[in-house]
Each structure stands twice: as structure tokens, then as C-alpha cells.
Amino acid sequence: MSRHSGSSRHRSHHSRSTESNPEDLVEQVKSIITLLYEVVSSRPYEWEAYLPSARSAMTALDHLHFFRDPQRFAEQVWMLHGLQDYAFHDSDSGCIRDIAEWCQTAWLRILRNYPENVDTLTGLGRNWLQRAQATLARIHREEGNDSSSQGSSSQAGNSTQGHLSNEDKYNADERLASPPADPRRQGPLYVEARGYLQPAVDFYARALRSADALGSTTGEILASAAESQMSLGNVTGPPGDERHFAQAIRYLRRAEAAPGYILSVYLQQYLNDYGRYVS
Template sequence: MSRQSKSSKHSHHSKSGGSSSSNNEDVVEQVKSIVTLLYEVVSSRPEECEAYIPSARSATSALDQIHFFRDPQRFAEQVWILHGLQQFAFYDADAGSIRDVTEFCQTSWLRILRNFPDNVEVLNGLGSNWLQRSQSTLAQIHQEEGDSSSQGSSSAGSPSDPRRQGPLYVEARGSLQPAVDFFARAVRSADANGTTTGELLASAAESQMSLGNVTAPPGDERHFSHAIRYLRRAEATPGYTLSVYMQQYLNDYGRYVS
């Protein structure tokens, strides 16, 4: 029952103008305790996530009320809070997301980006937001292609499949193009200051692979080639190991890309 009391704690904070700055600090501390809890639930008790959605929403509305993301002095806290909320919002990305929390994260990342236009963490956060947003649409496409092929339609899911112009494909491309763009900017920024990680390169590769899968030829080739180049760099990053799926992709298709 403590969850309920946690999410209702915010209601009394906006009444007093005189001590608003200390009230704001109280709100931030309460939000941090909620986000700490969300991190823990996602990582260790994902089956309980649904019960914590009201807590996540109370955190976003409290942060909105105090205009938390307008203060460039609080960058580290902003990034930590957004990562936690975003991870929670996509706790079952294939089934969809908690849409209002997802939107809140995206709007907040964009607000921080105005103050830190080349920041790798912020660009990565935006890329991740768009990539995860596409997952439920990609899952629907995958299911449709599976249904079609099980009914004996051999062309389903092949690159020339005319349904690549269908609404699900258009929706998927609408999420994946911004993901590709933000990850590309993140990689460029990281390259410029020598902080590029294998994880970032693998995320950039995944966005390109996914966009290639929902793009009709010959446009798909360009995305697959970009993905291979990112994967080669990720594989060569000291201390980083590609996932089995990514390694397989690189092994299967790498020889076709110079």
C-alpha cells in the first residue's frame, strides 16, 4: 500500500509560494525515490511493473509542475531521472509503452538538448526513445509476416513484398527514421570527443537494421550497409562483446559490405 501513499505525496506542494524553492527540492527528492523504485522493479520484478504506473505518472506531473527540465544546472539528475522513467515506460516494448510517460521523456530530452545540443547521453536517450517506440509495430509486422508465411504465401516478408507500403510499415519507418538520425548524431558527437562505446554503436546498428527491414529496395541496402559498419566498429571496441544476434548478422552479411 505504500505505493499509493508515495504517489499521493505531491499534492500539497504547490500551495505555498514563499518557500517554493525548498518545496521544489522536496518534490525532486520524492521523485528520485520513486525513480529508484522504478529502476528496481524493472530490473528485478518486471512482472509487477503495471502496478507502479500511477507512481511513474505522479513523478512526471510533479516534475512538470516545478519546470524541472528547464534548469541546465541539474543536468546529471535530469539524465538519471529520464533514463529511469524511460526504461520503465518501455518495460514491455513489444506490447507497447506507457504512452504518456514515453511522450514526457521525449519532450524532456528535447528540452535538455536545447541547452546541450551535442551531448551524447541526451542524443542516445532520444534515439533509444524512438527505437523502443517502434518495437510494438515491428512485433505486429513480424506476426503478420509469420501468419502469411504459415498460410503458404512465400512472398510475405521478402524485400519485394508490396505490403512494405502498408500502414504498419509506414508507422515503423516514422519511428525508426528519427532513431537512426539521433543515434547517428550521438555517434558523431562521441567520436569527436573520443567516448564512443560498443553499446552506442550496437544501438545505432540496430536502428539501421530495423529501418532497413521495413524499407523497400533499393533504399534498404543503404541502411544494412550502415548497420554493418557500426557493428564492425562495435566488435573492435575493447571490452565490448556483440550480442549473439548482432554477431550472427555481422557474420552473415559483413562480407557483402566493403
């Protein structure tokens, strides 16, 4: 009986201590997210062991109404990047849905305070772009047999890189040549992919407008915006697909010219191969 009472007193004291010292709770959350950054970068195969910690961090931040405080913007962005990277640690296979959705909600809450902020808009663009990856990978797998039977499997690599499936990266020449409309592009997977990718394209476009206005546009943002356009082009029927591919090339040209930025190998190859089609 006394042991139970003592336990109750301990819990009550701990609760009061947490509520009276919210900064202690914030520091605990920061420690968890620092660990998540390490897991994603060094040992993503261990992700599942850290799922309870990630969810407890989210619960604590909700309890503190942390994302309603406009004075803590830098901390908010850092935390969200850590949780979002963890949620999408293997985006081709899917995501940790509740964490991905929680991050999106938190980004939107910050956006109310900073509607034109580049970091917030790119965070949302990245969230939507990464959400699309599992669907794009599934499209690629399901169509792989068809394309191989037509002798085009050599265009597919062994794994995806960045945010684009291999089909996204290398099959744009087929679209630019204006092939007959593919009825599969009206199928459910394509509709789902477009539903993820259109917001990604829109948020990256907003981020670039804000960055351009501030004179702070980076090659990294331009490359990500190009990836979103390329991916959307690959799940859109003609003639709309050509508009997305052309915009991707324009973004890649700007990224290539950005001081100190080097395009990834596959984006540089894409620009080299298809840039000549876009004036």
C-alpha cells in the same frame, strides 16, 4: 466543521512547505524513480501498481520546471532513463504512451541546452527505437503465417531480444539478395514503423558524430545505432534497404572492435552472416 478546517490548513501548509522546499520534492521524485528502476529490472510484471507514482513524479518535475535547469543535467538524464525504461518495460507489447511522450519532450528540452550531447541524443534515439517495437512485432506476427507457409518460419524465434524483432534480425539475407519489391512495404504498418525508425536512425547518427568528435564512442552506442539501421532496413523497400543494412554492418564492425565491448549473440551472428556482403 473544525475537522474540515484542519484538513484545509494541513493542505495549505503542505503546499507551502513543498513550494518553499523544492529539494524535498526532488528527493521524493528520486525515491520514486529508484523504485521504478528496481521494478523494471526485477519485477516488470508489477508495473501497473507503480503507474500512479510514476505519473506523480512527472507532475512534480513539471511543477518544478526541472528540465529547464542546465545545472542539473546529470540528474535529469538519470531520471529520464528511469522513467523511459519504465514506459517501455515491455516494448514489444507497446508502451505507456503518456510517459514515453513526456520523456521525449523532456529530452528535447535538455537538447536545447546541450544540442550535441551524446547522452541526450542517444536518449532520444532509444525513445524512437523502442516506440517502433510494438509495430515491428505486429508486422512479424501478421506475416508469420505467410512466411511459415513458404517454409521460412524456422528463422523466427519464440521471442524478441533487444530492440529487433526476429524478422529484423534474421531476414536481411532476403533483402541483400534483392528480391522483387514487396507491396506490403507500402502498407500502413510499414509506414508507421518507418515514421518511428527514421528519427531513431537520425538521432543515433548525431550521437555517434558527437561521440566520435569527443573520442568517446562506445560499443553500446554503435550496437544500438546498428539495430536502428537494421530495423529500418527491414521496413524499407529496395534499394534503400541495402543502404541501411550496409550501415548496420559498418557500425557492428566498429562495435566489435571497441575495447571491452562484446556484441550480443544475435548481433554477432548478424555480423558473421552478412558482413561478407559489405565492403
